[in-house]
Amino acid sequence: MSKTIRLEKFTANDFLYYFQLVSDATVMAMITERALPQDEAERLFAEILANNTLHPYFGNFKILDALSGDFIGLAKLEISSVECEEAELGYVVLPVYWGQGIASKAAQILVDSAYKQPTCRKLFAIIDPQNLPSRKILLKNGFVSKEFKDFDGLSGEVLELIF
Known part of the structure; x- marks a missing residue:
């Protein structure tokens, strides 16, 4: 049975x-090719929180198990400004949940x-060319x-993806 998120x-x-x-x-292998130290993670997380204030439907989201509330990963629909017509789509899932369609x-x-x-005209995603599962997800969408x-x-x- 697949998880509801x-x-x-x-x-x-x-x-x-x-x-x-x-x-x-392991998670970061196809993103930055390295784990992030705490100080860098704290700086990036502050940027995420600031970005989350730009629009109610865009930003960085926790992926949670809908039943248990367990943390599964991150999904983002990130814009650079309030007027932005494009957003970056991304996702990162903890290894224990890989291969489950999350x-x-x-x-x-x-x-x-x-x-x-109505303002969003285009989505883009940036992936490691070797990340075939992620490429498959994007093509499917x-x-x-x-x-x-x-x-x-x-x-x-x-x-x-252009709308």
């Missing part, structure tokens, strides 16, 4: 959930949410490959 925006009390993800080298469910929820927002480029020394594939 719910998404809730990260709050100031949720740093330990975030740090559980980003301090795990990232796919989170992506679908966020794509549906973005589609309902209508994304198409746009380009390959270097991101701070790491190769990435940019995929986009």
Whole structure:
């Protein structure tokens, strides 16, 4: 039986959930290729909290088990400003939950949410080109490959979905 999930925006009390993800080298292997130290994680989490104030339907969300409330991962639909017409879709799931379709469910929820927002015209996602499961999730949600480029020394594939 597959898990039912719910998404809730990260709050100031949720740093330990975030740090559980980003301090795990296995989780971060295809994102930064390294676990993040606490000081860097704290700085990035402060940016997440600030971004979460821009719009009620965009930001960074905890992926939670709908029944138990257990923390599963992070899903984001991140904008750079209130007027922004595009958002970045992303997701990170704790290894114990890999292969259960959770990232796919989170992506679908966020794509549906973005589609309902009149100002949002495009979603994009950046993945490690070797992350085939993530690529499959994005293609399933209508994304198409746009380009390959270097991101701070790491190769990435940019995929986009235009509404």
